[in-house]
Structure formats: C-alpha cells, structure tokens
Amino acid sequence: MTLWIAILAVAAGSFLIKAAGPALLGDRSLPGWSTGVLAVLAPTLLAALVIVEVLGRRWEQTDFTVVAGLAAATVVWLLRAPMLVAVLVGVVATALLRLVVG
Amino acid sequence: MERPQEQQDTGTPRQRFAGGLRVGAGLAAASFALALTFGAAAHEQGWSFPATALASVLIFSGSAQFALLTALAGGGAAVPAIAAAVLINGRFLPMGLALGPSLSGGRLRRALQGQAVVDGSFVAAHLGRGRFDRYRLFGATVVQWPAWVAGTVIGAAVAPPADLAHRLGLDVVFPAFFLLLLLDELRTSRSGYAAAVLGAVVAAVLLWWVPPGVALLAATLAALIALRSRTGREARR
Numbered sequence: 001m002t003l004w005i006a007i008l009a010v011a012a013g014s015f016l017i018k019a020a021g022p023a024l025l026g027d028r029s030l031p032g033w034s035t036g037v038l039a040v041l042a043p044t045l046l047a048a049l050v051i052v053e054v055l056g057r058r059w060e061q062t063d064f065t066v067v068a069g070l071a072a073a074t075v076v077w078l079l080r081a082p083m084l085v086a087v088l089v090g091v092v093a094t095a096l097l098r099l100v101v102g
Numbered sequence: 103m104e105r106p107q108e109q110q111d112t113g114t115p116r117q118r119f120a121g122g123l124r125v126g127a128g129l130a131a132a133s134f135a136l137a138l139t140f141g142a143a144a145h146e147q148g149w150s151f152p153a154t155a156l157a158s159v160l161i162f163s164g165s166a167q168f169a170l171l172t173a174l175a176g177g178g179a180a181v182p183a184i185a186a187a188v189l190i191n192g193r194f195l196p197m198g199l200a201l202g203p204s205l206s207g208g209r210l211r212r213a214l215q216g217q218a219v220v221d222g223s224f225v226a227a228h229l230g231r232g233r234f235d236r237y238r239l240f241g242a243t244v245v246q247w248p249a250w251v252a253g254t255v256i257g258a259a260v261a262p263p264a265d266l267a268h269r270l271g272l273d274v275v276f277p278a279f280f281l282l283l284l285l286d287e288l289r290t291s292r293s294g295y296a297a298a299v300l301g302a303v304v305a306a307v308l309l310w311w312v313p314p315g316v317a318l319l320a321a322t323l324a325a326l327i328a329l330r331s332r333t334g335r336e337a338r339r
Binding site: 002003004005006007008009010011013014015017018019020021022023024025026028029030033034035036037038039040041042043044045046047048049050051052053054055056057058059065066069070073074077078083084086087090091092093094095098099 | 128131132149150153156157160161162163166167170174180183184187188191192193194195196197198199200201202203205208209210212213214215216217219221224225228230231232268269270271272273274275276277278279280281282283284285286287288291293294295296297298299300301302304305306309310313314317318321322325326329330
C-alpha cells in the first residue's frame with residue numbers, strides 16, 4: 001500500500017512541477033535578460049546530469065570502465081559517427097573492459 | 103540520428119514533429135535499455151508487476167523512479183522517499199519556465215503540454231538562444247514514452263539476473279547520450295561552455311554532501327545565477 005501511495009505521490013509531484021512554469025507564465029513571455037540564461041540551461045543541466053550519473057553520491061559510483069566507455073563514445077562521435085552508433089560503441093567498450101577486468 | 107545543430111525552426115508543424123521523432127528514436131532506444139534495468143531492479147526489490155508498470159506509465163522519469171526505488175529499499179519510509187524522487191524532478195521547474203513561452207493555448211493547455219518535458223526532448227527542442235520548438239518537443243517525447251513503458255514491462259516480466267545489465271555495460275547508455283547531446287549543444291553555443299563547466303563542478307562538489315537530486319537542482323540554479331549576474335552586468339554597461 002505504501003508503494004502505491006508513493007508512486008501516486010511522485011507522479012502528482014512531477015506533474016505539478018512540469019505544469020508550474022507553463023501555467024504560471026501563461027501567454028506572457030520571459031523578460032529580456034533571461035534569454036542568455038535560458039540559452040545555457042540545456043548545457044548546464046546536461047553537464048550536471050553526466051556528473052551525477054558517473055560519480056554518484058559521495059563519488060562512490062565512480063567506475064573507470066564507465067569513464068572509458070564515455071571516452072570511446074566521444075571519440076567515435078567526434079569522428080562523425082551518428083549518435084546512436086557512438087553510444088553503442090561506448091556500451092561495447094565498457095562491456096569488453098568488464099569482461100577483461102572481471 | 104539527426105544532429106541537432108542541423109535543426110531549423112522553419113517547416114510545417116508536421117515536419118518539425120517528424121524532426122522530433124527522429125531525435126526521439128535514439129533517445130527512445132536509450133530509454134528502453136534503461137527501463138529494462140528499472141523493471142528488473144523493481145522486480146528484484148519485490149515491487150508487484152502492476153505497481154512497477156504504473157510507476158513508468160505515470161511518473162515517466164528514470165531519475166525519479168530510480169530515486170524512489172533506492173529510497174524505499176530495505177523498508178525505507180515513504181515520505182523521505184517521495185521527497186527524494188520529487189526533488190530530483192525539480193530540474194523540470196526551470197525547464198518549464200524556459201519552455202513556457204513556446205507553448206500555446208490557455209494555462210491548462212500549457213500545463214498539459216508541459217508534461218512533454220523530459221531531459222532529452224528539452225534539449226532536442228532547443229533551437230538556440232533560449233528559443234524552443236514545441237512540435238519537436240512533442241515528437242521527441244511521443245516515441246520515448248512507449249519505449250520507457252515497454253522496457254519496464256519487459257524488464258519486470260523477464261527479470262534478468264541483476265548483474266546482467268551491468269555486464270552488458272547498459273549503465274553507460276544514459277551518461278553517453280547526455281554527454282554527446284552536451285557536446286552537440288556546445289558546438290553551436292560558445293556561451294554554454296562556462297555554464298557547463300560551472301554546472302559540472304558544482305554538481306561534483308555537492309555530491310559529497312547532498313543526495314543527487316539536490317546536487318542536480320543546485321548545480322543548475324548556481325550556474326544560471328552566476329550567468330545571470332554576468333549577463334546583467336553586461337546589459338548595464
């Protein structure tokens with residue numbers, strides 16, 4: 001029962017968070033100064049997401065095979081491979097490393 | 103997969119929606135892989151099949167669902183678990199504000215359209231300089247949601263051994279996608295460099311003391327405040 005309540009509560013909370021900005025703004029536009037800030041919202045968020053996923057709480061999740069996989073994906077992508085292919089290369093690199101290291 | 107820097111805000115709504123679908127297809131593949139691991143992990147932790155499926159149908163957020171799963175593990179109390187999961191989705195608040203002006207209709211309709219915001223779609227819909235295309239947003243999300251639900255259902259039903267996903271390197275899928283999307287954004291946005299570095303450093307430092315959700319939200323806000331004060335000074339000059 002606790003689980004069902006928790007799931008419904010998180011769903012409701014997420015709904016409200018996503019609804020808040022658009023609903024409060026309505027058809028008003030944001031002030032001019034905000035344009036520069038919003039332009040960098042996506043890169044800021046992505047960088048923070050990568051760090052959080054790779055390091056984890058107290059950096060306990062740090063795993064060199066993941067870092068190596070990310071490096072492989074980046075190199076392949078910089079060589080102009082499509083994104084999906086680059087991600088696959090990263091996954092395979094990490095899987096192979098884990099196989100070797102054990 | 104289409105590269106976002108080639109995107110244009112011209113074209114009919116249908117073409118822009120199709121552009122979103124193409125970007126979303128890659129993200130959907132990543133979502134599917136991550137959802138498999140969520141379904142398997144929830145099964146392992148004793149979540150019933152309907153509860154696991156419902157979580158993905160309604161919450162539709164990997165970060166929040168894994169946060170909930172982790173916090174409830176070993177009989178964790180409900181309220182802190184709910185708080186942790188909702189907090190990790192706090193990042194959607196500034197994203198919703200950014201997107202708001204690009205949506206259409208009355209407040210209720212905009213609130214509903216805002217539900218289409220997930221990390222990958224938000225980035226896919228970004229046209230540069232803080233402008234967004236709602237049709238690309240909808241297209242990118244429409245393919246990710248069924249992939250997320252299908253992955254969860256299959257993961258929970260098949261229940262592969264817990265370490266299989268780890269051995270296959272599937273935990274690399276999401277950070278790799280986010281990293282490549284980031285590099286792609288930085289190609290077209292030089293001002294993004296400072297923000298990305300700042301966000302990464304703040305997140306890394308905060309992870310020592312606070313849960314990931316707080317670190318994520320605080321890093322985003324700290325970087326934005328730093329840049330706002332800088333752009334403010336430039337505007338007054």
